[in-house]
Amino acid sequence: MATYSRLPGSVALITLQNPPVNALSAAVRQGIVDTVQRALKDPKVTSVVICGQNGKFCGGADIREFAGPMLGPPLVPMIHAIEAVDKPVAAAIEGVALGGGLELALGCHYRIAHSKALLGLPEVTLGLLPGAGGTQRLPRLIGLTAALDLITTGQPLDPRRLSTLPCPCPPDVDSLLDKVMAKVRQRSRGALAPVACVQALRAAASLPYTQGMEKERDLMTTLFNSGQARALQYAFFSQRVVGKWSLPSGASWDNSTARTISKAAVIGLGTMGRGIVVALALTGISVVAVETQEKQLAEASQAVPAMLQREAGRRGLATPPGVISFSSNLQDVSEVELVIEAVFEDMSLKLQVFRHLTSVCRPGTLLGSNTSGLDIDQLAAVTQNPGLVVGMHFFAPAHVMKLLEVVCGPRSSPEAVATAMQLGKRMGKVSVAVGNCPGFVGNRMLKLYLEQANFLLEEGATPQQVDEALEEFGFPMGVFRMSDLSGLDVGWRIRKEAGLTWPGVESTRTRQGRRYSPLPDQMCEAGRLGQKTGKGWYQYDGPGGRVARSDPWVHIFLETYRAEHGLVARSIAPEEILERCLYALINEGFNILQDATAAGPEDIDAIYVFGYGWPRHHGGPMFHAGQVGLGRILERLHHHHHNHPDVPHLKPSTLLRRLVAAGSPPVQKWREFINKERVHSQL
Structure with missing residues (x-):
């Protein structure tokens, strides 16, 4: 709603009221219309101020209304009506003015903003554009160049840049817009909304205001009804669903069981450990950073403070809030409340660390392992209190990446899991509780994605063809470029530990009764470990040795491999590449x-959007399956499994079959369906 009051004198005050951010729900829009009319009819009122309750102007549209028919006064005519009144209207902005909230302020005659207010038009992140005049009014107030950057990225606006005066277009507008469009198309990787934003801003620069508004409306209508908008809005709400912190088994816990951590320790100061130290320190936690290798400790003690200072500056913090102390002695973790182990991904080494920790730490200390796929229960078994052990799988760089997989072992207590989840939230991460199995969720799925890519090379594809198909779909980089970046030896060590790289009993291309491609192992044996060696699936040159180029050696290597194993190369279409990799x-x-x-x-x-680069405008792998059609996914899996019967993971899942038999309910209904099936013991 919106309340009306008259200040001493002749100023009418309209206050938006819709906690927590005064979103423009149907009731709020109706309240604005009614109170503005009341101010116009009051002869004692000569001016109007619009503000928000509790120090927040307006957080924008109520996104929940997007799912059904729009009720209440439309936003665009409401803002036009405010702009057309003959009494001056000012927006008093503090806290936030986002999306439709900022568009409401732009429609006012004057804007007064607190210097720390957060202003922005983030509609592009939801697959939309600012559809209430934002693309037409903002460039006229702050200039086309600034508006292009803000609207196409959704980044916040410095409130000091708002103006009451028209801002003329820069010279050579067409050339500027062509360059921006090329950049946006490359950056957006198939996302429609950023491109539509540029088209709307081109209309602002080249058409009269009324015609520009018509173009904005047409573009908004197209986007609003698109699958990409549904995907991006689904991704937005998914963060809130996973934040409810239910265990994968269906059990849940009260957030009150979570401890508030003030002092923690990190064991192991490699790339991951350093990032975890920085992430903890940025929340104000005091951190004991432990590394037993003297050279590694010396390097980390120089690198970590610099990383912390850079990230604090990027976040607008004058000084980093947390204190970090460095040590080579595990005894120095005896007084902390949480220890996160981040040593090399080797079970014997991690077991050694956990045995030592259980003798050094206080009895109630929580123990977390930054493992990407090892058995949490096995680690917990060597401690005195297995219930206080959880997995905390960070993603590199740990102080930047948004995802935290919290791994619930069979004996992990609700208190331990809740504490890890809440700590992830404090660090600004999307925390997702997952069960304990090899690879957990993300890497368990990724393993099959990687396997299919390797099989495609055996059958005739090149690394470039596979990567190009995946990047065209929207991934920031394809599977082979990604492998080169992370290092081919990382997976090689994991496969060695799993016993997959040694000769199998059936053939060199079969391991443990299933098809296995030794191509990545042979690359490592040849010393081609990726970017760090200058050669992997690609060869690297350019600044910092990071520019990937096709390598003739790899083509000869693949031809030789196929000849040795009697494989005849065939032409593989991009559609098959996507189906084999994504559907697996x-x-x-x-x-x-x-x-x-x-x-x-x-x-x-x-997990896949925030940790693995899945294109956000496709929602996530499971949402994408629903968009493609579960029946279609099932049919294509049957097809590919028939062609490759030695690849068990192409055999359609029982759950997929049941969902198709049940009429392919929308993805938002799957959780309910699964729970019902589980209750009836049908899965």
Whole structure:
């Protein structure tokens, strides 16, 4: 709603009231219309001020209304009516003015903003554009160049840049817009909304205001009804669903059981450990950073403070809030409340650390392991209190990446899991609770994605062809560029520990009864470990040795491999590349839901959007399956499994079959369906 009052004198005050951010719900819009009319009819009122309750102007539209028919006064005519009144109207902005809230302020005659207010038009992140005049009014107030950057990225606006005066277009507008469009198309990787934003701003620069508004409306209508908008809005709400913190098994806990951590320790100061130290310190936690290798400790003690200072500056913090102390002695963690182990991904080494910690730490100390796929229960078994052990799988760089997989071992207590989840939230991360199995959720699915990519090379594809298909879909980089970046030896060590790289009993291309491609192992044996060695699936040159180029050696290597194994190369279409890689990954997602390693499809999708570069405008792998059609996914998996019967993970999941038999309900209904199936013991 919106309340009306008259200040001493002749100023009418309209206050938006809709906690927590005064979103423009139907009731609020109706309240604005009614109170503005009241101010116009009051002869004692000569001016109007619009503000928000509790120090927040307006957080924008109520996104929940997007799912159904729009009720109440439309936003665009309401803002036009405010702009047309003959009494001056000023927006008093503090806290936030986002989306439709900022568009409301732009429609006022004057704007008065607190210097620390957060202003922005983030509609592009929801697959939309500012559809209430934002693309037409903002460039006229702050200039086309600034408006282009803000509207196409959704980044916040410095409130000091707002103006009451028209801002003329820069010279050579067409050339500027062409360059921006090329940049936006490259950056957006198939997302429609950023491109539509540029088109709307081109209309602002080249058409009269009324015609520009018509163009904005047409573009908004197209976007609003698009699958990408639904995907991006689904991704937005998925963060809130996974934040409810239910265990994959269906159990949940009260947030009151979470401890508030003030002092923590990190064991191991490699790349991941350093990032975790910085992430903790940025929340104000005092951190004991431990590294037993003297050289590594010396390097970390120089690198970590610099990382912390840079990240604090990026976040607008004058000084980093947390205190970090460095040590080579594990005894120095005896007084902390939480220890996060981040040593090399080797079970024997991690067991050694946990045995030592259980003798050094106080009895109630929480123990977390930054493992990407090892058995949490095995680690917990060597401690005195297994219930206080959880997995905390960070993603590199840990102080930047948004995802935290919180791994619930079979004996992990609700208190330990809740504490890890809440700590992730404090660090600004999307925390997702997952079950304990090899690879958990993200890497368990990724393994099959990688395998399919390797099989495609055996059958005739090149690394460039596979990567190009995946990047065209929207991934920031394809599977082979990604492998080169992370280092081919990382997966090689994991496969060695799993016993997959040694000769199998059937053939060199079969391991443990299933098809296995030794191509990545042979690359490592040849010393081609990726960017760090200058050669992997690509060769690297340019600044910092980071520019990937096709390597003739790899083509000869693949031809030789195929000849040795009697494989005849065939032409592989981009469609098959996408189906084989993505549908194998999606199928494993259904298996994960079926065995309760993840609580629902939103958990899987949040993991892939925030941790694995899944293009946000496709919602996530499980949402994408629903968009493609579960029947279509099932049919294509049947097809590819028939062609490759030695690849078990192409066999359609039982849960997928059941969902199709049930009429392919929308993804938002899967959690309910799975729970009902589980109750009846049908899965």
